[in-house]
Amino acid sequence: xxxxxxxxxxxxxxxxxxxxxxxxxxxxxxxxxxxxxxxxxxxxxxxxxxxxxxxxxxxxxxxxxxxxxxxxxxxxxxxxxxxxxxxxxxxxxxxx
Amino acid sequence: xxxxxxxxxxxxxxxxxxxxxxxxxxxxxxxxxxxxxxxxxxxxxxxxxxxxxxxxxxxxxxxxxxxxxxxxxxxxxxxxxxxxxxxxxxxxxxxxxxxxxxxxxxxxxxxxxxxxxxxxxxxxxxxxxxxxxxxxxxxxxxxxxxxxxxxxxxxxxxxxxxxxxxxxxxxxxxxxxxxxxxxxxxxxxxxxxxxxxxxxxxxxxxxxxxxxxxxxxxxxxxxxxxxxxxxxxxxxxxxxxxxxxxxxxxxxxxxxxxxxxxxxxxxxxxxxxxxxxxxxxxxxxxxxxxxxxxxxxxxxxxxxxxxxxxxxxxxxxxxxxxxxxxxxxxxxxxxxxxxxxxxxxxxxxxxxxxxxxxxxxxxxxxxxxxxxxxxxxxxxxxxxxxxxxxxxxxx
Ligand code: SF4
Ligand code: SF4
Numbered sequence: 075x076x077x078x079x080x081x082x083x084x085x086x087x088x089x090x091x092x093x094x095x096x097x098x099x100x101x102x103x104x105x106x107x108x109x110x111x112x113x114x115x116x117x118x119x120x121x122x123x124x125x126x127x128x129x130x131x132x133x134x135x136x137x138x139x140x141x142x143x144x145x146x147x148x149x150x151x152x153x154x155x156x157x158x159x160x161x162x163x164x165x166x167x168x169x170x
Numbered sequence: 171x172x173x174x175x176x177x178x179x180x181x182x183x184x185x186x187x188x189x190x191x192x193x194x195x196x197x198x199x200x201x202x203x204x205x206x207x208x209x210x211x212x213x214x215x216x217x218x219x220x221x222x223x224x225x226x227x228x229x230x231x232x233x234x235x236x237x238x239x240x241x242x243x244x245x246x247x248x249x250x251x252x253x254x255x256x257x258x259x260x261x262x263x264x265x266x267x268x269x270x271x272x273x274x275x276x277x278x279x280x281x282x283x284x285x286x287x288x289x290x291x292x293x294x295x296x297x298x299x300x301x302x303x304x305x306x307x308x309x310x311x312x313x314x315x316x317x318x319x320x321x322x323x324x325x326x327x328x329x330x331x332x333x334x335x336x337x338x339x340x341x342x343x344x345x346x347x348x349x350x351x352x353x354x355x356x357x358x359x360x361x362x363x364x365x366x367x368x369x370x371x372x373x374x375x376x377x378x379x380x381x382x383x384x385x386x387x388x389x390x391x392x393x394x395x396x397x398x399x400x401x402x403x404x405x406x407x408x409x410x411x412x413x414x415x416x417x418x419x420x421x422x423x424x425x426x427x428x429x430x431x432x433x434x435x436x437x438x439x440x441x442x443x444x445x446x447x448x449x450x451x452x453x454x455x456x457x458x459x460x461x462x463x464x465x466x467x468x469x470x471x472x473x474x475x476x477x478x479x480x481x482x483x484x485x486x487x488x489x490x491x492x493x494x495x496x497x498x499x500x501x502x503x504x505x506x507x508x509x510x511x512x513x514x515x516x517x518x519x520x521x522x523x524x525x526x527x528x529x530x531x532x533x534x535x536x537x538x539x540x541x542x543x544x545x546x547x548x549x550x551x552x553x554x555x556x557x558x559x560x561x562x563x564x565x
Binding site: 076077078079080081082084085086099102103104105106107123124125126127128129132133135142143144148149150151152 | 328329360361363364365366367368369381384399401404405406407408470471476477520523524526527530531532533534535536537538539540541
């Protein structure tokens with residue numbers, strides 16, 4: 075995104091290019107312009123811009139994209155982690 | 171000091187986080203876990219705890235003008251102008267007051283005088299989303315299909331799957347949309363895409379999904395220019411104002427835990443030393459927390475580094491410098507000064523790292539990586555500064 079860059083080489087986005095049918099859906103749904111369509115095939119243009127929202131994977135009709143999507147906030151993760159151990163969360167919820 | 175929150179620092183392994191299965195998610199939990207399997211018809215997993223949904227449409231819905239009689243019964247025609255109450259509600263919601271009630275009933279609404287050929291727009295039942303969409307569409311004839319997202323905005327609800335394929339399909343069927351419009355086309359916000367599988371919706375209902383724009387403000391342009399999305403409409407922004415409006419809620423949400431930790435700091439330091447030390451520690455802590463919560467996000471693009479934890483630590487360091495001068499730090503001994511300079515950045519860092527949940531450009535994997543590194547560092551900093559404080563007292 076313009077003016078903002080997050081960590082490099084961390085995202086889990088994967089594109090199975092041979093499976094792609096070039097419908098362009100991933101370009102339509104991605105809020106960070108991660109993909110581009112070259113010829114009749116999608117390719118990853120800016121991988122580090124991906125926020126792992128999962129929109130592309132969910133909307134690709136041939137399931138050519140995979141990404142580990144989910145909550146991106148620290149307290150959400152701590153809460154998840156605590157709940158997994160059946161501990162009480164220290165208060166506060168995220169993205170409500 | 172912050173131990174209550176950072177206790178997991180030692181054996182903490184973020185790697186162990188896995189997706190929750192449906193059975194683990196209870197509707198009453200306020201968690202943020204993700205539910206985005208394509209054909210999910212299951213009840214939403216993570217609505218805010220106090221929200222039982224928006225209820226049914228009556229003539230009390232915000233902006234109600236009159237009932238519109240249609241083949242499938244009466245549909246509320248709503249105003250595209252927002253009233254005083256709408257603006258007041260929005261202000262309150264920004265400060266987390268009554269946010270849980272900031273919700274409208276799900277279902278079908280009419281804007282203007284729509285007919286069978288007019289477009290259908292889809293949004294969430296967070297009242298701010300509903301208000302924004304209707305405000306932007308003044309003078310147009312459109313149908314507005316509001317999904318039950320338990321008062322959560324489109325992006326967050328899509329991440330949770332409540333703004334999702336299952337709910338969309340359910341609302342299409344429940345409202346009898348196929349009998350109201352002659353076309354088979356739905357216009358969705360782009361930020362709803364993480365929850366909705368367009369081809370799945372098409373397969374199950376025959377409706378083709380078009381993702382129009384990120385911002386409601388672009389809807390008119392979209393509708394007026396042959397429903398074409400320009401590259402700008404697809405671009406997320408995160409400017410100073412975008413960030414500013416998020417701060418109040420963050421402050422209010424953190425208030426309770428910050429107050430508790432602050433009080434513990436006050437009492438501990440008072441007991442260890444004297445009341446002056448307690449109050450100094452209390453002020454230092456509150457300042458560091460506020461810097462992390464407010465200053466970090468505001469100065470985001472200008473703070474060094476890519477990592478939120480690092481950016482936050484810098485705001486803490488700024489606060490440290492200021493506090494040192496204002497609180498007369500020259501009178502402190504070396505150990506105590508060091509303790510302040512080690513602990514405060516860690517506290518700010520923690521709170522800024524938490525802001526990743528609100529930011530529009532961070533990824534889950536990135537946050538995980540940051541936490542794996544930052545939490546142990548923060549925990550150690552606090553322990554070290556506590557030792558230094560104790561040492562400083564006996565020196
Ligand atoms: S959505 Fe899937 S099939 Fe369509 S262009 Fe993208 S990767 Fe290719
Ligand atoms: S996960 Fe989201 S941000 Fe990442 S490429 Fe897919 S649509 Fe874009």
